[in-house]
Amino acid sequence: MHTLETPSVAPFILDYGRDIEVEISRVAVEIGRYPAITKQFPARWLAVKLLEQDSDIQQQLLTITGGPAVLTHAQISYAQLSTQLGEDVDVILADRRYSWIHALVKQSVTCTNDDRYTLSDKIDRVLTHRVWGIFIFLSAMWVVFKLTADVSAPYVDWIGAVISGPLTRWTITLLQVVGVGGTWLESLLVDGVIAGVGGLLVFVPVLMALYLAMALLEDSGYMARAAFVMDSLMNRIGLQGKSFLPLMVGFGCSVPAIYATRTLENEKDRILTGLLVPFMSCGARLPVYVLFGAIFFPQYAGVVVFGLYLLGIGTAVLIGIILRKTTFQDDEISAFVMELPPYRLPTLKSIWFHMWQRTKAFLESAWTLILAVSVVIWLLMAVPVQGENSFADTNVDDSLYAAVAGSIAPVLKPLGFGNWQSSGALISGFVAKEVVVSTLAQVYGVEDVGGEETAVVAPTFFEDLTAIITSFVTATIDTIKSLPLIIGINLFPAEEAPPSDLMQAIYTGFYTTSGGYPALAALSFMVFVLIYTPCMVAVSAEKQELGVKWMWVSIIGQLTLAWMMAFLFFQVGKLVLGG
Numbered sequence: 094m095h096t097l098e099t100p101s102v103a104p105f106i107l108d109y110g111r112d113i114e115v116e117i118s119r120v121a122v123e124i125g126r127y128p129a130i131t132k133q134f135p136a137r138w139l140a141v142k143l144l145e146q147d148s149d150i151q152q153q154l155l156t157i158t159g160g161p162a163v164l165t166h167a168q169i170s171y172a173q174l175s176t177q178l179g180e181d182v183d184v185i186l187a188d189r190r191y192s193w194i195h196a197l198v199k200q201s202v203t204c205t206n207d208d209r210y211t212l213s214d215k216i217d218r219v220l221t222h223r224v225w226g227i228f229i230f231l232s233a234m235w236v237v238f239k240l241t242a243d244v245s246a247p248y249v250d251w252i253g254a255v256i257s258g259p260l261t262r263w264t265i266t267l268l269q270v271v272g273v274g275g276t277w278l279e280s281l282l283v284d285g286v287i288a289g290v291g292g293l294l295v296f297v298p299v300l301m302a303l304y305l306a307m308a309l310l311e312d313s314g315y316m317a318r319a320a321f322v323m324d325s326l327m328n329r330i331g332l333q334g335k336s337f338l339p340l341m342v343g344f345g346c347s348v349p350a351i352y353a354t355r356t357l358e359n360e361k362d363r364i365l366t367g368l369l370v371p372f373m374s375c376g377a378r379l380p381v382y383v384l385f386g387a388i389f390f391p392q393y394a395g396v397v398v399f400g401l402y403l404l405g406i407g408t409a410v411l412i413g414i415i416l417r418k419t420t421f422q423d424d425e426i427s428a429f430v431m432e433l434p435p436y437r438l439p440t441l442k443s444i445w446f447h448m449w450q451r452t453k454a455f456l457e458s459a460w461t462l463i464l465a466v467s468v469v470i471w472l473l474m475a476v477p478v479q480g481e482n483s484f485a486d487t488n489v490d491d492s493l494y495a496a497v498a499g500s501i502a503p504v505l506k507p508l509g510f511g512n513w514q515s516s517g518a519l520i521s522g523f524v525a526k527e528v529v530v531s532t533l534a535q536v537y538g539v540e541d542v543g544g545e546e547t548a549v550v551a552p553t554f555f556e557d558l559t560a561i562i563t564s565f566v567t568a569t570i571d572t573i574k575s576l577p578l579i580i581g582i583n584l585f586p587a588e589e590a591p592p593s594d595l596m597q598a599i600y601t602g603f604y605t606t607s608g609g610y611p612a613l614a615a616l617s618f619m620v621f622v623l624i625y626t627p628c629m630v631a632v633s634a635e636k637q638e639l640g641v642k643w644m645w646v647s648i649i650g651q652l653t654l655a656w657m658m659a660f661l662f663f664q665v666g667k668l669v670l671g672g
Contacts, residue, residue: 106137109189112177116170117141123166127159143167144174145183213436217318221433226322233319234341237306247571248298251564256291259557277475277485285471290464299376300452303342303349308447312439316356321433330410331417336366340409343373344402347627351634352455361421365413367639368647371627372409374402377526381622384530388596389603389615397616401623408624408654455634467524473497489536494520508621508656509607509614509663519621525628530595537598610667617663624655 108114120140124130130139134150142150144167154160174182220226261283268274268282310316316338323337336357343350350370357363374382382401386394473494475484480491489495498517505511505519514536521532552560600611607614626632626648635644 107190107193109141109186113144113174113182113185113189116144116174120144120163120167120170123163127157127163129158130154130160130163133157140167141186144171145186146171216436217433220315220318221321226318230319230322230337233310233315234338237303237310237338237342237345240302240306244572244575245298245302247568247575249295251568252295252298253291254564255561256287256294259561260291261287262551262557263554280475280485281468281471284474285468286464288467288471290460297452297456299346300349300455301448303345303353304448304451305444307338307353307451308444309439311447312437312443314434314436317433330413331421332362332366332413336362339366339370340373343370343375345376347371347373347375347631348455348634351631351638352451354638364639364643365416365421367635368416368643368650369409369413371631371647371651372405372412372624374405374623375526375627377628378622381522381526381529382619384596385599385615385619388600389612397619401619404620405623408658412654470494470521470524495536504656506606507664508659509610509617510603512602512606514602515606515618519625522622523626523629525630526622529622533599534595537595537602607663610663610670613663613666613670616666617659620662621655621659624658625651 109117117137117140120143121136124134124136124139139150143154143164151164154164171182178185220229264282264287265274265279268276268279273279307316310319319338327336336354338356339350339353341350342353347370350373351367354363354367354370357366379398382398383394386397390397474489474492475487476493477483477487477491478493478496480488482488482491494517495513498520499513501516501520502511502513505516510516514533517536518529518532522529603611603614603618632644632648635647639647
């Protein structure tokens, strides 16, 4: 009995190497000076945990007598080891443990050639390969991007058409029935409320497509492999591998990309990634690029659009490096150690649950801000400041909106597009980038962007209902047809749209404001659209995910950087061209 209670075998102590053992001993000696600490923790164990920077243990020590002094001593040892070894101490400690475990298993366990590698191991040898793993991951992200940006497009168009068509007509008809048709209330509900809610709802297919892809990647077990593969590359700009997914999703839409930063456990990584997401050119900016490319760069429109995407990526990388070396310079990049989960076949129930819950959270958090901003813009366009106009029946040239936009125009004059029409479009673009083109059409007096004639006779309720159902079926068919676009194959090319009067109107406006350099002014305008705040929904997402402080840092920083970059493109371009 005495032998069982007092075994003669000495306790096992893992040797971490001479340099680390010296510091462990020093910290342990310091710990031994305080009985209040040694009563709760073994000295050597506590010394190791402190050198690992265990935050929970550090917090507990702050409440114990002598704890702050021990923490100070441990921090000195940690800094000395980090400088001496050139690596994170916690990584070295973990590597030493795993090396010992590996050696022990190798001595104790004999594996046959048949069961040495499981199917999961064989798959991981390819998916997590140092070279091929990166290409596979980029391919997977390309599928997510195409699914989010292209495959969901038919449903986005369907929702937009339903809101701007039948829903708007039904609201106008109902208001006429109750005797308030044609009043300011109709304008408020149609141009303010419905337009605001519609601007939010069109994002739903994009969100659901994104969350579908994310659920598939997460439930299958591949997301962990993807983060592991990209970790080393993202570390170069001070981020971890999991940050790459939100940035990639940002090419489809900034809003779900900002929400996707929830997958990052480290708060600093999450904030930095959220600040970089808006520089990824979202799909809502694409109509502006396409329109301006067709007007000012008809032979090189594709090159210009591709260049803008690359410019956004380069800007994000540069800003990420600067922020990591300045604002976040004291933050250590956390060691990326994780256990790879087994591969699983995702279930429909799990996919639907994640997709719906995330979409629901987005709708609940964003709709109030979008509605409020839309109503404010409606109010500005409804209030006349000159001419013979009445409230809610105002020519846009005479509205408070034009006056406000005109006050901002001088700030944009050095950028080559200093008129109120362009500044007004950028103001509307602050709400949603897809509004820029329609705003330009409105302020330049072009009612129909596509050049199609509007119907003279409004359809009946049942005709609208039938059109909604048939257009939904058409959207579903178009979605199926668009699936080959994921791998870059267009089996059903769309017909070329007829030329629009809007193109000539925009060209004339930019020619006048730029002093004869319309192409440079247009490029400057596109750069500004690329860099400044994506939309109010993105601002709402930043407020929820990053906090009010970083939301304002993002808004002000993007506006400042957009002005500076657009200024450089226009003014340097003029110097090169001899202007």
